[in-house]
Amino acid sequence: MSPIYRDILIVSVLIVIFTAIPDLILELLIGFGHLLVEVSHALFEVIESALDHLIEHLFHTSLHHTQIIVFYILVSVVLSIFYWLYRVLPRLFRNVKESLIAAWEREKISISICWQELSLFNKIKLVAICTAAVTGYIYFGF
Numbered sequence: 001m002s003p004i005y006r007d008i009l010i011v012s013v014l015i016v017i018f019t020a021i022p023d024l025i026l027e028l029l030i031g032f033g034h035l036l037v038e039v040s041h042a043l044f045e046v047i048e049s050a051l052d053h054l055i056e057h058l059f060h061t062s063l064h065h066t067q068i069i070v071f072y073i074l075v076s077v078v079l080s081i082f083y084w085l086y087r088v089l090p091r092l093f094r095n096v097k098e099s100l101i102a103a104w105e106r107e108k109i110s111i112s113i114c115w116q117e118l119s120l121f122n123k124i125k126l127v128a129i130c131t132a133a134v135t136g137y138i139y140f141g142f
Contacts, residue, residue: 002114003110003114004110004111004114004115008130012133015137019137019141048070048074051070051073051074052066052067052070055069055070
């Protein structure tokens with residue numbers, strides 16, 4: 001199977017899945033997001049509790065002083081993470097952008113080469129199949 005036909009098949013299957021059961025896909029994404037929030041909250045609570053106990057037992061402080069110390073430790077950690085993200089994310093976004101542009105250019109060249117190698121009959125067949133698929137999605141999908 002040619003790479004272009006494989007890519008068309010994969011995209012077609014994904015489009016059918018997303019148009020046939022969008023409510024299930026949306027529910028799974030929302031459920032996964034909720035799971036991430038719950039897990040991150042539980043992780044935060046574990047870290048905060050461990051810091052509370054560690055500070056209280058190491059320095060023999062009262063509950064109020066322990067909570068103040070842990071609060072400022074957590075604020076400094078969060079600010080450090082935000083500063084690190086501020087330093088790293090622009091470079092990361094630039095690299096991702098350049099990679100996506102390079103991949104797009106390679107894919108355009110690949111599709112152009114595949115299109116040039118197709119016979120006239122196969123070109124007509126490919127255009128007809130794509131037109132029929134788009135028409136079917138428009139008429140029956142919406």
